[in-house]
Amino acid sequence: MKNPKSWRAELYTGSSADFKIYFFDVETGKLIQTFKTLTNTITALQFSDDDHYLAIGAYVEDNMGGIAIFKKDRATGLYDLHKHLKEFGEGKISSLDFDSNGRLLVASKGSNVRLFDDKFNLLKEIKGSGTFPNSAVFSPDEKKIAIAYLDAAEIDVYSAQKYNLLYHPNIGELGASAFRTVCFSQDNKYLFAAGGVIEPLE
Structure with missing residues (x-):
């Protein structure tokens, strides 16, 4: 998760037990805000680069879950519900990533990777x-x-402008059957991925 400057004084944390988000002042420990997002287990949370939006993903099943977008009230510093994205198949929202233009990149078990505009x-x-x-993540230069994937021993790298496949990194003889996470180094020179031998998903 990215660290907006406001995190010097604020902290958000999600609860899988009551489907709520808790907003704390990290210096005093004071609870500033509590709000319920989606009626299912929270699985991902991400701030926009400008700290203006907070995207929260929850497990999708029986028409519950999806992604809730909260917008920051500049006067109060608190977040209010802005939009609910529901167009996902069943399964968890596993990753969220914003670019500096406000585009939101979403990986979820039940659907293709989806890119939303600002x-x-x-x-x-x-x-x-x-x-x-x-x-699914943007590179630091956002190109x-x-x-x-949980079901493929492959990493895909696409253009963030034309959305065409650029390349598959050579993973050599790692012996991994799947990768759980991927990220770029801040200087754009390296691509990191972590995974292992994972049982096939049914």
Whole structure:
């Protein structure tokens, strides 16, 4: 998760027990705000680069869950519900990532990787090497998108402008059957991925 400057004084944490988000002042420990987001287990949380939006993902099943977008009230510093994104198949929302233009990149078990514009309208669906994307991130220069899958021993790297596949990194003889997470180094020179031998998903 990215660290907006406001985290010097604020902290958000999610609870899987009551589906709520808790907003604390990290210096005093004081609870500032509590709000219920989605009626299911919270699985991902991400701030926009400008700290203006907070995206919260929850497990999707029986028409519950999805992504809740909260918008910051500049006067109070608190977040109010702005939009609810529901267009996902069943499964957990596994990763969320914003770029500096406000685009939101979403990986979820039940659907393709989805890219939303700064108004949170669907911009593009990316169908990659696997059917269960677990991690999708922008590169620091925001020219690439990397995707890791729970059901494929492959990393996909796409253009973040034209959305075409650029390359598959050579993973050599790692022996991994899947990758759970992927990220770029801050200087854009390296791509990191972590995974292992994972049982096939049914």
